[in-house]
Amino acid sequence: MLSETHKENRVKCAREFLQQCAENTEEFLDSIVTGDKTLCHYVTPETKQQSKQWRHSDSPRPKKFKQTLSAGKVMATVFWDRKGVLLVDxxxxxxxxxxxxxxxxxxxLRRxxxxxxxxxxxxxxRLHHDNARPHVSRNTKALIEQFGWEIVEQAAYSPDLAPSDFHLFPKLKQHLGGQRFATDEEVQNAVTTYLNGLAAEVLEAGFQKWISRQQKCVEKxxxxxxx
Known part of the structure; x- marks a missing residue:
């Protein structure tokens, strides 16, 4: 549950984003690099959409067995902009x-x-990342300042306003759905190949959704x- 303080901070960050975007939309969006981390499992269950089957109305309902995420997993940190994926670490x-x-x-990422x-x-x-402890540590802030980068503020408890969470990672998990891997290397290769092969239009769509979601956050x- 969001507290009133959380909501106020979300609106504040959304308004700042929208104001900067309105001043020079193309320059602002071009300058943003957004990133987040996600777990990629050796086995990712299919989504409901992927597991749908065509059947006759008189056919018995197919048995569906509950799938769980496998113990084997790899942590990926992904940075991207509106033109493509920049780094998968x-x-x-x-x-x-x-x-x-x-x-x-x-x-x-800088390289x-x-x-x-x-x-x-x-x-x-302009770097956009969440408020995880390593992201806001003194050393991290000093390095970002040394780079001369600005920060696009991300309100706490706001995955719905983070493009990796609401746009990129769901597409990645859908792609991995139903696949099975035996090693970390296999997972890494599959993740890297998929992300690097994404068309710019797919990532641009995520940025446009981001603007829309910021507007809705203010309205709500x-x-x-x-x-």
Whole structure:
């Protein structure tokens, strides 16, 4: 449940986003790099849509067995912009993301931007990530300041306003649905191949949904946005 303080902060962040976007929409959206982390399992159950079957009206209902996520999993940190995926960084099994590791990932991200988005570092980068502890640590903030990057504020408890959560990762999980992998490397290859193969139009759609969701957040006085 969102408290009134949470709702007020969500509206505040949404209004700031929309104001910056309105001033120069193309420049603002072009400058944003958004990122988040997700768990990718060795076995991801099919979605309800994927498991649908055509059958005759008189046919018996097919048996469906409950599937659970497998124990084997890989943590992926993904950064992307409206043109494509910039970086897919995997955590070794059994480790957790701390400030030091996240700073190493951000340095990889900077190199990726330098190589894939010529001139973007000079024009300016706006980084969007959530408020996880490694993201707001003193070392992380110092590194971002050293890079000269701005931060696009993300309100707490707001996955509905994070494009990775409401747009990119659901597409990834749908793609992985029904597939089985035996090793971390197989999962990593499948994830990387899919994300790097996404068309710019797919990612641009996520940014447009982001604008729409920010507007709805303001209209709903900070309540969660379903679609």
């Amino acid at each position: 995997f955590m070794p099994t059994g480790t957790t993301i701390n400030s030091e590791k996240y700073c190493k990932t951000l340095k990889k 990726a931007i330098q190589n894939r988005r010529r001139g973007r570092l000079t024009k300016g980068v 006085f900070g309540d969660y946005v379903e679609k």
